[in-house]
Amino acid sequence: MSWRVTSNRLAWGAGTVLGADDLAGCNIDALVQGGHLAPVKGKRSPADQVPDSPGRKKKVEPEQPVSDDEPAEGPEEQE
Amino acid sequence: MARIVLTDVGVVLGGVDLSDHIASVEISQNFDEVETTAFGDGGRTRVAGLEDSTLSLSFHQDFDTGEVDATIAPLVGGTAAFELAPFGTATAASGTAPRYSGTVLVTEWTALNGAVGELSTADVTWPVVGQVARGTGA
Numbered sequence: 001m002s003w004r005v006t007s008n009r010l011a012w013g014a015g016t017v018l019g020a021d022d023l024a025g026c027n028i029d030a031l032v033q034g035g036h037l038a039p040v041k042g043k044r045s046p047a048d049q050v051p052d053s054p055g056r057k058k059k060v061e062p063e064q065p066v067s068d069d070e071p072a073e074g075p076e077e078q079e
Numbered sequence: 080m081a082r083i084v085l086t087d088v089g090v091v092l093g094g095v096d097l098s099d100h101i102a103s104v105e106i107s108q109n110f111d112e113v114e115t116t117a118f119g120d121g122g123r124t125r126v127a128g129l130e131d132s133t134l135s136l137s138f139h140q141d142f143d144t145g146e147v148d149a150t151i152a153p154l155v156g157g158t159a160a161f162e163l164a165p166f167g168t169a170t171a172a173s174g175t176a177p178r179y180s181g182t183v184l185v186t187e188w189t190a191l192n193g194a195v196g197e198l199s200t201a202d203v204t205w206p207v208v209g210q211v212a213r214g215t216g217a
Contacts, residue, residue, distance in 0.1 A: 007145035009095045025160065026094045030153035035145035036095060 003028065003037040010036055089164035090136065095150050096168060102200070103137035106163055106179050108211050132207040134161060134183050140191070140199040147201070154185045158208055172216035182208040 003023065005016045010031075012018060017040055023031075031037045090098045111128030141147040163179040164170060172178040183205040193199040 007095075009097065009145060009150075011094065011096075023094075027154065027157065027159065030093055030150075030157075030159075031095070033153040034095065034150040036150070 002040045003032070004040050005036065006038050007034075007036040083165070085165070087167040089162070089166075089168035089170075091160075091162040091164075091168060092150070093154055093159040093161075097138070097147060097150060098168070100139045100141055100147050101136055102139060103135070103202075104163060105135040106132065106211060107135070108132045130207070130210045132181075132211050133204050134181075134207060135202070135204040138201040138203070140193075140201050148190055151185070151188055151201075152190065155188045156185065158182050158184055172214045174215045174217070178214040179211055180214060181211045184208050 002017050002019050005012045005014050005018065008014055012022075018037070020028075023037075028037065032039065088098065088101075088104055089096065090101045090104055109131050111131060113126050113128040114123060115126055116123045138147050138151075142149070160182050161180060162168075164172070164176075165178075166176045170176050184207075185205055187203055187205070189201045189203070191199065192201055
């Protein structure tokens, strides 16, 4: 777990990412509530940051919701 | 030794430097007075007992994110480390620029106080948990 400094009132500059060891002895919850720290989500791997890289599954677009006015998967009429 | 006019006292609470929103500070170190008078003594004798110190601060209230109320409110009912630097936090501790540190129990918080036209302030006196340390960088 790590936290990013979001204020200018801590010993570290804004934007600094700190680990639990750096914040030993601090009330982390209070610092987060006070707007001095923000939790940093886990790092993304480099492969995840390359769009459409080979071997990477393309993002599946969500299907459009089926309207009640149109038949969903009914057989087409034959003339 | 030169006399001191306080202009830049550094006050750090829970790791947060709130010096620019504090107008008054007082660290009062007190000790219980334990009497040790015995037969044969011509007068009462005493020794120092347990330390019972307090930290008093006068805040200028500020409700912005990361400012006074947002910082202190989550600490109420719990403890917070403090550090006082008489010549500012940028001045290293030394024999002539000591730093006082310890832990306080945040027993009170007056979030809103003041009359019409006055600056909103919050005056607190918090008991010290344990002892006050005087650091000289040595």
